[in-house]
Amino acid sequence: MNGPETAREHPYDPEPGDMVVDASGHVGRVMGHEGPNYQLRHPEGGREWKAASGTLRPATQAEVLSAAVSAANQRSRGEIP
Numbered sequence: 001m002n003g004p005e006t007a008r009e010h011p012y013d014p015e016p017g018d019m020v021v022d023a024s025g026h027v028g029r030v031m032g033h034e035g036p037n038y039q040l041r042h043p044e045g046g047r048e049w050k051a052a053s054g055t056l057r058p059a060t061q062a063e064v065l066s067a068a069v070s071a072a073n074q075r076s077r078g079e080i081p
Helices: 004-009 061-076
Strands: 019-021 027-034 037-041 049-052
Touching: 019 061, 027 061
Parallel strands: none
Antiparallel strands: 019 027, 027 037, 037 049
8 A cells, every 4th residue: 555554654764864854844964863753963063953753754855955055055144153
């Protein structure tokens, strides 16, 4: 069977280093996991945040590039170090 049932049978299980998108749409690199939560960090670095395992999906190349450009723009405006 395809669709939501298949997704529940085989949840996405990212490995450290994988680029993912969380439920809020933020792109992050998987740093590790603890129980049902994964620790993510922005591709350009920064503070980690937690995301529930069932809410993650692989990030597309376009999403990773967009996150990197956004961080570069924030740095150029002095909003982040």
